[in-house]
Each structure stands twice: as structure tokens, then as C-alpha cells.
Amino acid sequence: MSVLEAESEALLGAIRRLLAAKGVLNEGEIAQQRQSTDRAEPGQGARMVARAWTDPDYRALMLSDGAKAAEAMNIPMRGMPPLGVLENNDQAHHLVVCTLCSCYPKAVLGYPPYWYKSSAYRARAVRDPRGLLLEFGTSLPEGLTIRVVDSSADFRWMVLPRRPSGTDGWSAERLAALVRPGDMLGVTLPNA
């Protein structure tokens, strides 16, 4: 552990003890909060995407009110920021970033990946998205415009990717298993 890491750990420890001593918050609450946060994971988003692929009414709901669509899948959204869903189609491919910090649709997808929070991603996404996508092994078909969405304010954004070909008749479960976290941020494309 580096000196700086050790200092950060010591700072956290000191703050926890002081907050408990002053009755502000205690270890029980921290444990409960962790548990509640850990419940959110990318599978939730994948299930939303799979349902949108097979149910046009749900798709419409997801695109008009992401939070309501999440709640319809029993994902708790009370007190959470508004969720915007970006529809990929044959004209546009969306890529999500937060250049100012790391705003991420955490309530639906869980903790953001390390790369999403990195300086390289935050700097490059809005200036060289095609070069950036190559780092993820993604090269887009010609004629597709990339729309980079910078999460600068109150919304959190996720991508509704296009349903891959060769998946006719697939169950929602089988479809959801195709959808990776990167697909819902626009760095990769799901494939069957």
C-alpha cells in the first residue's frame, strides 16, 4: 500500500469513529448502505434491454421515462437521479461519458467500471470516440454517426443497444445474457 493509500485509509477510519461518537452515523448503517448498493448490478440493465427488444410498449416507456421503466422491473429508483435512455439505431450510435467527474447510472448498473472513471476515457470520449472504441475492440459500421453524451448535470444515461441479428425467437433471459455493461455505455456492441 502506498503512503497516500495508507493516509486515505487512516482518514476514513478516523472519520467513521468521529461520526459514530457524535451520533451522526454508525457502522450498522454503513453495512446496510453497502448491502443496498451491492444489490444493483449490470444484469438489471440487461433485463431492461432484453425486455425492450421484445416488448414495444416497454421500449417506448424506457425511452420516455427510464426511471419508471426501471421501477417496472423492480429496480428501486426512489430518490435517484432521472435516467435517460439513448436509443441506438441505423443512423446513430451513442457513447456515455462524464468528463467532469464520473456520473454513471449506478442505480441500474451498479458501480462504474474502473475505465469509465479514468482520465484517458474522460478526455478522449468527447474528442476521439472512434479511436477510443478501438481500445475496446469496437469498430463501427460506416455511415453511423457517434453521439457522445457527456453526463454534465442531473441525468444519468444508459444506452439501449440494437438487438443483434440471429436472435429471433430468443427468450428474454437468453437475450439478457448477451448484454454486457459496456454495451449499455456504448463502448461495445452486443452480439449473438
Added chain:
Amino acid sequence: MNSDNPPAHHDMGGVPRFMCEAVDVSPHELNDFDRDVDAVRGLLSAKKIMSVDELRRGIEAIPEAEYRRLSYYGRWIRSIADNLLLKRVFTEAELRAEMER
């Protein structure tokens, strides 16, 4: 036009120093420190003691050299400490004493 005003260090969109940097796409597991800082932040917000906006402002105020050296959640706990001191939830003396324990 914008060259007279270099961006603040957190305002990273298109900034030249990172444009040639590779993205580390490998998975990084969150450890207990990360998850606990995240939980403390969430609780402080839910209890209306410190908003996410105040957290961000505190992170942005970290001097550049330290900002770059701190881990992601290291920046969070630094901002949390600065905010709680500002709000007099505890004093610097109390914090220092607790850290020396």
C-alpha cells in the same frame, strides 16, 4: 478563444495531456475501502449533511498534484473530510487526534 482560460484540472474533456493515453480496460475489483467510502458518502447525502454537489466541489478544490496522486475514492474521502470540517461536524484537532490513534 478558450486558450486564455485553461480548464480546471477536473474538466477533462479533450484535454491534450490525456489524448494519447491508453485506456486500462482490465477489470478492477472494488475493495472494502472503496465500498465503505461510497457508503459513507451515500449516507451523508441521505441524511442531508453533505450533497453530491458539495462532494464534487470539494474534489475539484483538491490541489492538482494531490488530485492526480490520490485514488478515485481517496479523492472522495479527502473531499468528505474537507466538507465535514467546513460544516464543523468535527474540528481539525479532533480529526488529527483520531488519526494519531
Added chain:
Amino acid sequence: MSFRAGEEVVVKNDWPETRGPAHIRTPHYVRGRRGRVVRRLGAFPNPEDLAFARPAAPRDLYHVSFAMRELWPEGGGDEVVVELYEHWLERP
């Protein structure tokens, strides 16, 4: 100020952080740049005030699209869409 979907706007070329402590959610790379309103996203308390625990009035938030060639010397045919508060937007 209120804007309609499709309307052209210019982002103020303002740098409040050079005048004192500030918390600004308008990324540097769009300040002074021309874009097009995609839609109004809603009204939210101004984060520039929330960040200092000051009373924060609700402000209209817009999704605004910028062509890459507007933003960077090397240009490009893609777009960047940013959430911007109405007090940062002007008519050209």
C-alpha cells in the same frame, strides 16, 4: 430564457472560476461554442449554489448537441450532446 427543440444556441464564453471559488457544470470545451437544442430535460436546483450549501433556485436544463467540427481543430463528423443550464445559453 426558454428554448425550443431544434433551436440554435451559443454557450456563454464565461469563466466564473477565474473570479473566485465556483462549481460549474458547463464543460470548458463547449464554452463560446454553437450548438442545437435537442430537448428540454426538466428543471433542477442550480448545482452552482448547491455546491456551497446556498439556497438553489430551479433552472431549466437542456440537452444541447454540438458538431465535433465546432469543438476541435481536427474536427470530425460526430456529435457531442451535453446537459446545459439555461443561464449558460444565448441566442446567436
